[in-house]
Amino acid sequence: MKEKKKDNKDKLAGNGKQVQLKGIPAAPGIAIGTAHVFGTENVLPTSREITEAGIPAEISRFKDALAKTRKDILAIEKKISREMGVEHGKIFSAHLLVLEDSVLVKEVITRLSKKKKNIESVFAEVLDKYVGVLAEAKDEYLRDRIADITDVGKRILRNLTGIEERSMESLDEKSIIIAYDLSPSDTAMMHKGRVLGFATDIGGRTSHTAIMAKSLEIPAVVGLESITDAVKNGDRVILDGLHGVVIVNPSGKLVEKYEKEKKKYEALEKGLIEIRSLPSETLDGKKVGVAGNIELPEDVASVVSHGAEGIGLYRTEYFYMNRKDLPSEEEQFNAYKSVAQRIKPQSVVVRTLDLGGDKFLSQLDVPREMNPFLGWRAIRFCLARPDIFKSQLRAIMRASVYGNLKMMYPMISGVTEFRQANELLEDVKKELRKEGKPFNEDIEVGAMIEVPSAAITSNILAKEADFFSIGTNDLIQYSLAVDRVNEKIAYLYEPTHPAVLELVRMVIQNGHNEGIPVAMCGEMAGDISLTLILMGLGLDEFSTSPIAVPEIKKIVRSVNYFDAREIAEKALKFNTGREILEFSRAKLLEMVPDLAEDLA
C-alpha cells in the first residue's frame, strides 16, 4: 500500500499541472493560498527484545507514560474548553476514557509478559488490533472514531519514546494545510489567522476534525483520498469547502473566478451575522415573526444560528421512523423538554403525529390505501388510536412546564375533529392532575389549516383554537387537486393560484377577527417571491427551514407594512397565478434589489 502511494506521488506531484480533486465538504468557505504539506507523524517504535527481569521496568515506564499523557490531555481539554467551548473539550474527556481503559492496559501488560518485547512495540501492536476491527465497521460514525483512538495512542507513544509533538505553531506564513489525516489535537491547535483551510486524504462528515473545523470557521475538505500525493509544499491551491473541491495549481482564470466566489460567500456570511440579532420588523415598525422548522432536537442549534425567533413547526414523525417498536412516553418527553429548554424564552410549536400519506410505518400495520393522501392519516389516525396519541399528548404536556411550549393538530378538516382531539387532551390533563405531574394548564393549542374545508370554516375554528398555522403543501395539493409527485401535472402545482391565495387571505382574516395569530409553516413560507404578498395579507409569522430565515427577515426589514398591503391587494386582482407571481417578483426586485441573484 505504502509503495503504491509513492508511485502515485511521482505521477501526480511536481509537474505543476492543474489537478482537481473531489472530497467531502467538511466546513464551508473558500480558501486560496499556498500549500503546507503536513507530514505523517512517524512514531512507529522499533521492536527490541527484553529479559524476564526487565519486565517490571517496562511496566513502570508504561505507567509513567500513561500518567504524563493524562496530564497532557487534561491541559488540552482545559485550553480547548476555554477557547472553543466546553462542547469541544468533551472530545478529550472521551480520550481520557481510552487512556484509562482497564481492558486495554491489562492486555498490553499481559502481552508484554508473553512476548518479552519493549513496551512501545507491544502497545503499538495492541492498538493496531483495535484500529483494525474498527476499520472494518460498517458504520461511518464508528470508523471515524479511529482518529480519536490513534490520537491518544500517539500521545502515549510520544511520551514513551520522547519524540516531540508535531505542531502547527511552527507555520510561519498563512497556509492551506494538506495532510493524510489530522487528529483532533492537531485541529485544536490551528489558528484561524495562520491556517487558511485544510484538506485531508481520509475522514468523514462526522469526524471530530470536521466538526471542529466548522466551529473554528476554517474551510475544510476531507476524504480526498489522494490529496497528499497531488500536492507538494509551496503549490498554489484553491480549497472550496462549500462543494468539497480542491484544485492544485489552478489557472489564473480559475483563481479569478474563485476570488469572486470567495467575496460573495463572505458578504453573504457577514450579512447573515448582521441580520441574525436584529428584530424582525418592517420599516414602519410592524412585527412579523420569522421562526424555524425542525425535526430533531439537534436542529435547535441551526434555528438559533440563523436568527430565527422560535420554532414554528417541530415535526414529531421521526420518533416512529426506522424502528420496530413504538416510542415510549419518556423518550418523547425527554426530546420535547430538551427543545423547550434550549429555545426558551422563545416558543416552540409541537405538531402532533402526522403519519400516513407518504409517511408509512412498519410497526403500525396500516393497510395500503388507494388514496393515502385522502386516507387514514394524521389526526384521523390519532383519533382512532388514542393509545398512541395519548402517550404523545402526555409527553407534550409534561414537557410544557420547561419552556414556552405550544402544540397543534395536523390535517384538521373541521371543528368536530378539533373538539375530539381536545377531549382526549382533557382526559390526559385529568390523568396528570391525578398523578400529581405538573403541566402548563394554559398551554396554547392550535389547528393546522391544510384542508380546504378547514380554511373555508376557519371562522368557526378560530373561536376554539388558540392559533392557526397554515400548512401550504397539503393546502395547495388539495385545493388544486394536484399530486405534485406526478410529473405530468406538476406544472399545475401553483402556490400563487388565485384560489390558494384567496384561501390564505380568508384564514388570516378569520383568525384576526377572533383575535388569534396566524402563522404559515409550509414550503410557501420559505419562498421569497411570495413574502411580500403574505406579509401584506397580514400573516403574523413565517416558519421555514432555518436556511431561509435570514432572507425572509431581510425582506421584512426592508419594506413598509403599508406598501406590502398595497402589493397584496393588487396581487389578488390578477386572474392567473402566473401574473401574480410575475408581479410579486417584480415588486420584490424593486424593493429589495440585493436579492436579485437569489431570485434567479
Add this chain to the structure above:
Amino acid sequence: MTARREVVVKNRTGLHARPAAVFVQLANKFESDIMIEKDDQKVNGKSIMGILMLAAERGARIVVEAVGEDAEQAVNELSEVLSQEIELDIA
C-alpha cells in the same frame, strides 16, 4: 448477586463514542463487574474499547449483566442510559 437484562439500544447513533462514554463512566461508578453481550460477543462494560468493538447500532438487542453488591441498581441505571433516545452529555 447477579442481575441481567435485555435492552434495545435506542440512542440515535447507537452505542457509539459519546453514548458509550456515558455508559462506561456510569459503569465505573459501580462496585459490581459489568459485562455486556451482543450476539455471541461479550465485553467488559467498564471498557470503552470493549464497547466500541461491539459496534452496537440503534435497535440492537444487548444484554447487560452485573455481578456484585450493587448489581440490581447497576443494571437498572445502565439500561436506562441505553433506552435514552437523546445523546446524553458526558457528566
